[in-house]
Amino acid sequence: MAEREHVRVAVIGSGFGGLGAAVRLRRQGITDFVVLERADAVGGTWRDNSYPGCACDVPSHLYSFSFAPNPEWPRNFSGQPHIRAYLERVADTFGLRPHLRLNSEVRGLRWDGDALRWEVDTASGALTADVVVSATGPLSDPKLPDVPGLDTFPGKVFHSARWDHDYDLRGKRVAMIGTGASAIQIVPAIQPEVDRLTVFQRTPPWVMPRADRKITGAERWLHSKVPATRALRRRLLWGIRELQVSAFTKRPNELGLIEALAKAHMRKAIKDPATRARLTPDYRIGCKRILLSNSWYPALARPNVDVVPSGLKEIRGNTLIASDGTQTEVDAIIFGTGFHVTDMPIAQRVTGASGTTLAEEWKGGMEALRGSTAAGFPNFLTIIGPNTGLGNSSMILMIEAQLNYMADFMRQLDVLGGRIALSARPSAVQEWNRGVQQRMERTVWNTGGCDSWYLDANGRNTTVWPGTTAEFRRVTQQVDLAEYEVLRPPAGTDGTSGDRLAEEVAA
Ligand code: NAP
Numbered sequence: 001m002a003e004r005e006h007v008r009v010a011v012i013g014s015g016f017g018g019l020g021a022a023v024r025l026r027r028q029g030i031t032d033f034v035v036l037e038r039a040d041a042v043g044g045t046w047r048d049n050s051y052p053g054c055a056c057d058v059p060s061h062l063y064s065f066s067f068a069p070n071p072e073w074p075r076n077f078s079g080q081p082h083i084r085a086y087l088e089r090v091a092d093t094f095g096l097r098p099h100l101r102l103n104s105e106v107r108g109l110r111w112d113g114d115a116l117r118w119e120v121d122t123a124s125g126a127l128t129a130d131v132v133v134s135a136t137g138p139l140s141d142p143k144l145p146d147v148p149g150l151d152t153f154p155g156k157v158f159h160s161a162r163w164d165h166d167y168d169l170r171g172k173r174v175a176m177i178g179t180g181a182s183a184i185q186i187v188p189a190i191q192p193e194v195d196r197l198t199v200f201q202r203t204p205p206w207v208m209p210r211a212d213r214k215i216t217g218a219e220r221w222l223h224s225k226v227p228a229t230r231a232l233r234r235r236l237l238w239g240i241r242e243l244q245v246s247a248f249t250k251r252p253n254e255l256g257l258i259e260a261l262a263k264a265h266m267r268k269a270i271k272d273p274a275t276r277a278r279l280t281p282d283y284r285i286g287c288k289r290i291l292l293s294n295s296w297y298p299a300l301a302r303p304n305v306d307v308v309p310s311g312l313k314e315i316r317g318n319t320l321i322a323s324d325g326t327q328t329e330v331d332a333i334i335f336g337t338g339f340h341v342t343d344m345p346i347a348q349r350v351t352g353a354s355g356t357t358l359a360e361e362w363k364g365g366m367e368a369l370r371g372s373t374a375a376g377f378p379n380f381l382t383i384i385g386p387n388t389g390l391g392n393s394s395m396i397l398m399i400e401a402q403l404n405y406m407a408d409f410m411r412q413l414d415v416l417g418g419r420i421a422l423s424a425r426p427s428a429v430q431e432w433n434r435g436v437q438q439r440m441e442r443t444v445w446n447t448g449g450c451d452s453w454y455l456d457a458n459g460r461n462t463t464v465w466p467g468t469t470a471e472f473r474r475v476t477q478q479v480d481l482a483e484y485e486v487l488r489p490p491a492g493t494d495g496t497s498g499d500r501l502a503e504e505v506a507a
Contacts, residue, residue, distance in 0.1 A: 005125075005127040006128045009030060009131045009410075011033060012106050014035050015046065016396055019096060020065060020135075020400065021383060037100060041102065042096075042100065046083045049080060050163050054185055057291070069227070071220055071224035073215055105122060108350075116421045134381070138339060142337075145311075159336075159337070169193050172332050173329060174330060174334060178338070179199065179204060181291055182338075186336060191299045194304065196304050199300065208262050247444075249466050252447055256285075258285050262290075270297050285444075287445060287450035288454075290392070311323045342366065342453065342457070342462055344359075344366065347362055353423065358374060369432050370405060371465070372405050373484075383399055398465065412479050424484055425483055425484060
């Protein structure tokens with residue numbers, strides 16, 4: 001049988017997390033790695049989400065890598081094509097192309113406890129890796145609600161993250177299901193084209209004004225000629241958001257002030273008090289992600305738009321039936337119903353040291369040490385792992401913190417030397433998560449009176465980090481070896497001593 005290819009590191013995914021990991025590995029002098037990508041191009045969620053109006057609601061100078069600044073961002077909140085192009089440039093600039101394995105969906109990962117490595121089965125062949133860095137991201141697998149009758153709908157159906165650009169919406173009766181961050185960008189973009197647009201709003205979002213504008217030529221010139229101005233801009237954007245954190249995590253009542261601003265924002269576009277009442281949330285702002293848009297309410301006020309203040313319950317032929325009984329006939333349904341976040345799909349494909357999958361281990365809720373490593377899954381790190389999400393700032397900051405942790409993890413493996421693996425101690429994982437969950441009790445995400453994708457099926461918040469990005473960066477700066485077991489191969493398999501050692505390493 002032919003020898004399988006072996007690499008030091010297999011990175012899964014080529015979005016911000018996977019490309020960032022690749023850059024970081026190269027910077028550390030590690031070149032023996034591959035980036036496994038299921039699609040035929042890099043970009044992750046910024047490749048998949050190409051819906052009309054798609055843009056980032058975090059300012060671009062903050063929503064980009066610190067090591068790859070872009071003085072040319074065209075707007076405060078740049079659009080998807082610019083962000084996608086930025087990631088393509090990162091792949092070129094940092095020499096990542098030779099590492100990329102496109103069309104290589106990871107079908108399964110199995111830990112080999114004798115050889116101390118991962119067996120990786122991909123759509124383009126099998127390989128083994130000492131370390132796996134899973135950067136599949138929380139916004140990669142679309143979630144469709146289980147609506148009875150959907151299979152009988154004779155018209156067009158697609159999800160916001162799988163936009164069918166060949167389908168012409170002009171003159172069509174369209175249903176938009178959901179009122180999350182994706183839907184509020186789609187609705188204003190397609191409203192002028194369609195004949196009728198019916199928005200199914202199960203829960204109204206809080207929407208704040210969006211301070212978007214073009215970044216002027218003079219600013220761009222300055223940012224490219226005097227890099228300190230670009231750094232200052234980034235620091236200000238970061239600092240403002242760090243100051244907001246305590247209101248989300250410790251004093252949700254302070255957010256009442258922001259609700260007043262959001263209500264005033266709605267009043268400007270929606271004149272009818274009964275409509276305003278239907279669009280006003282009954283939970284604390286920040287409990288779900290705060291949305292930013294200047295065009296959402298004006299679009300809802302257009303004569304060809306209806307809001308059904310209820311979820312989609314059933315479909316009969318062309319007719320959509322809402323939970324409140326409203327019936328609407330449509331030609332096309334667009335699901336803006338989000339992603340599989342708390343039930344991370346890759347977890348079903350990862351089989352750890354005791355033969356169980358990560359999904360099985362996480363039945364009661366995802367948990368990992370410092371957002372990265374799970375007990376029983378040696379040499380396996382997750383980028384954007386459990387409780388590393390943010391409610392109000394740039395995920396790139398969290399990704400970079402996790403990359404620091406990954407880099408130190410690799411360093412520790414080298415320092416310890418030989419064929420070796422680090423496995424998070426169950427006690428360390430538990431202690432870390434106890435702390436996280438304790439802090440979560442006071443946060444707006446848990447106390448604000450809403451249901452959101454931050455919470456899993458058990459109502460546990462396994463997605464958001466209950467602190468500042470600075471704190472997360474601090475606690476992921478280094479791997480604390482006392483939190484890990486050091487595994488070495490059993491006797492005879494690589495010429496080293498005795499039974500498998502689980503070395504107690506002093507901190
Ligand atoms: P989402 O926030 O999970 O929103 C899903 C929406 O679908 C919710 O409004 C939900 O209602 C609704 N829904 C689910 N089932 C329904 C049903 N049967 N009938 C009616 N409505 C139903 O998904 P998303 O909008 O795709 O956004 C996901 C995340 O992606 C965001 O929170 C954000 O982190 C990211 N994102 C970011 C940007 C950006 O600008 N940076 C843009 C888009 C997305 P309930 O609220 O009642 O559950």
